[in-house]
Amino acid sequence: MLYIDGIWKESESKESFDVINPATGKVVDTVAKGSRKEAQSAIDAAQNAFPLWVKLTAKERYIYLKKAADILRGRVDSLAELITKEMGKPVAEAKGEIGLAIDYLDWYAEEGKRIYGDTIPASSPTKRLMVIHQPVGVIGAITPWNFPIAMITRKLAPALAAGCTVVLKPSEESPLSAMEVVKALHEAGIPNGVVNLVHGDAKEIGDALMESPVIKKITFTGSTAVGKELVRKSANTMKKVSMELGGHAPFIVFEDADLDKAVEGAIASKFRNAGQTCVCTNRIFVQKSISEEFAHRLKTQMEQLVVGNGLEEGVNIGPLINECAIEKTESHVIDAVSKGAKVIYGGSKTEGEAFSKGHFFNPTVLLHATNDMKIAYEETFGPVAPIFEFETEEEVIEKANDTIYGLASYIFTQNGARMFRVSEALDYGIVGVNDAMPTVAQAPFGGVKESGIGREGGKYGIEDYLETKFISFDFK
Numbered sequence: 001m002l003y004i005d006g007i008w009k010e011s012e013s014k015e016s017f018d019v020i021n022p023a024t025g026k027v028v029d030t031v032a033k034g035s036r037k038e039a040q041s042a043i044d045a046a047q048n049a050f051p052l053w054v055k056l057t058a059k060e061r062y063i064y065l066k067k068a069a070d071i072l073r074g075r076v077d078s079l080a081e082l083i084t085k086e087m088g089k090p091v092a093e094a095k096g097e098i099g100l101a102i103d104y105l106d107w108y109a110e111e112g113k114r115i116y117g118d119t120i121p122a123s124s125p126t127k128r129l130m131v132i133h134q135p136v137g138v139i140g141a142i143t144p145w146n147f148p149i150a151m152i153t154r155k156l157a158p159a160l161a162a163g164c165t166v167v168l169k170p171s172e173e174s175p176l177s178a179m180e181v182v183k184a185l186h187e188a189g190i191p192n193g194v195v196n197l198v199h200g201d202a203k204e205i206g207d208a209l210m211e212s213p214v215i216k217k218i219t220f221t222g223s224t225a226v227g228k229e230l231v232r233k234s235a236n237t238m239k240k241v242s243m244e245l246g247g248h249a250p251f252i253v254f255e256d257a258d259l260d261k262a263v264e265g266a267i268a269s270k271f272r273n274a275g276q277t278c279v280c281t282n283r284i285f286v287q288k289s290i291s292e293e294f295a296h297r298l299k300t301q302m303e304q305l306v307v308g309n310g311l312e313e314g315v316n317i318g319p320l321i322n323e324c325a326i327e328k329t330e331s332h333v334i335d336a337v338s339k340g341a342k343v344i345y346g347g348s349k350t351e352g353e354a355f356s357k358g359h360f361f362n363p364t365v366l367l368h369a370t371n372d373m374k375i376a377y378e379e380t381f382g383p384v385a386p387i388f389e390f391e392t393e394e395e396v397i398e399k400a401n402d403t404i405y406g407l408a409s410y411i412f413t414q415n416g417a418r419m420f421r422v423s424e425a426l427d428y429g430i431v432g433v434n435d436a437m438p439t440v441a442q443a444p445f446g447g448v449k450e451s452g453i454g455r456e457g458g459k460y461g462i463e464d465y466l467e468t469k470f471i472s473f474d475f476k
């Protein structure tokens with residue numbers, strides 16, 4: 001169902017689409033297919049709600065966000081099951097995502113109270129200079145399916161806390177999880193029109209948002225290709241943009257690393273969400289003297305990973321989102337092998353009756369990966385770990401930075417000086433030093449180069465929803 005001006009509704013055309021469970025191929029639910037018309041109604045509702053929402057105090061807005069967080073906290077089990085059915089990640093991972101999604105609501109509910117301004121020393125004794133921050137206005141938020149609720153609250157929580165109203169367009173792969181976030185806000189009593197949800201035709205809804213002068217900012221998480229298109233379209237109405245785009249994370253293991261920790265980190269970072277995260281390791285660089293030992297230990301640990309329907313107990317690797325994702329993953333393996341890589345684990349689709357209706361790919365390790373392979377420069381978005389060897393620190397920094405992307409990176413070493421040197425030399429927005437899971441609500445998340453513009457999370461995340469106003473008083 002669409003949610004516009006506080007009312008749940010079908011689309012005017014009565015068109016709908018099916019949400020498919022990627023593990024079973026079965027229909028999870030059928031939902032309304034919104035179009036440009038519904039997007040426009042949602043924009044109008046958000047515009048009408050803005051004067052009221054902006055006038056509330058930060059404490060009043062805090063109450064709505066906190067209540068929504070509490071409602072979600074009470075629904076973790078059912079919501080996790082829904083996420084798993086809708087997009088495939090194992091239930092334990094879905095619960096982790098819900099925890100992060102709630103953290104954003106909790107954190108920004110509080111942070112809204114700390115939107116401070118400045119006073120600036122004047123150049124004249126009769127003048128006083130003041131800087132205040134005000135909400136940007138109506139926001140268009142477009143989100144992907146791979147974190148179907150955390151990517152939503154990471155945008156909605158700072159936007160609402162700052163005093164903005166929102167039109168949300170989630171991915172058509174995961175509208176059900178989006179509805180649950182909006183339901184929680186609705187039940188928390190958020191005024192009509194402050195949050196609106198329109199899912200359906202991505203291009204039509206996207207164009208309505210991009211063309212509208214009412215939408216003052218677009219916040220997008222998704223692929224770099226779509227992000228670029230949205231940035232181009234934003235120029236016509238000079239919208240602010242926040243772009244959380246693709247990544248190609250290097251995971252660097254030096255010979256002085258704690259190898260067990262590095263292997264554990266590589267598995268967490270590479271195989272979470274079956275390799276379908278923007279911060280997933282894409283290239284594992286291992287210093288030559290330890291590469292065989294690392295590969296052996298990685299393979300041994302991977303033998304414990306269980307592929308299957310994420311609803312089943314003990315499953316670590318769920319399905320990929322759709323058949324295109326399988327094809328891309330398979331093509332990366334075939335290309336790498338044709339150029340000299342050796343498959344030491346996995347390497348193909350998961351066979352067997354239990355997997356025949358879903359989109360499953362075996363967790364895979366490739367040895368002897370090289371820079372000319374597609375996997376070295378394209379985002380795989382699947383469970384394939386290619387191992388590249390390196391000799392020196394300088395060499396690996398150059399190789400790690402040799403990509404159009406710059407989102408997350410990881411280094412494993414026990415040498416303190418190297419931790420500083422390498423983390424400062426990497427052209428990435430995020431560096432995990434002996435830390436494969438750095439994302440938290442209170443820290444900035446985002447990339448450089450073609451991984452995006454802006455930051456989400458922490459005190460930085462709310463700045464993108466605020467304008468800066470300078471007020472000069474002269475009382476001469």
Ligand code: NAP
Binds near residue numbers: 201202222
């Ligand atoms: P995607 O194809 O770019 O889609 C993202 C969102 O954009 C979806 O809601 C999609 O709608 C919508 N969309 C597609 N075409 C559009 C258009 N012409 N106008 C307006 N909206 C449009 O990306 P995805 O496959 O869902 O997600 C995977 C990508 O997201 C990866 O590249 C990943 O690295 C990136 N990602 C980045 C971050 C980050 O924080 N940097 C986090 C997660 C994911 P439909 O799905 O309905 O088509």
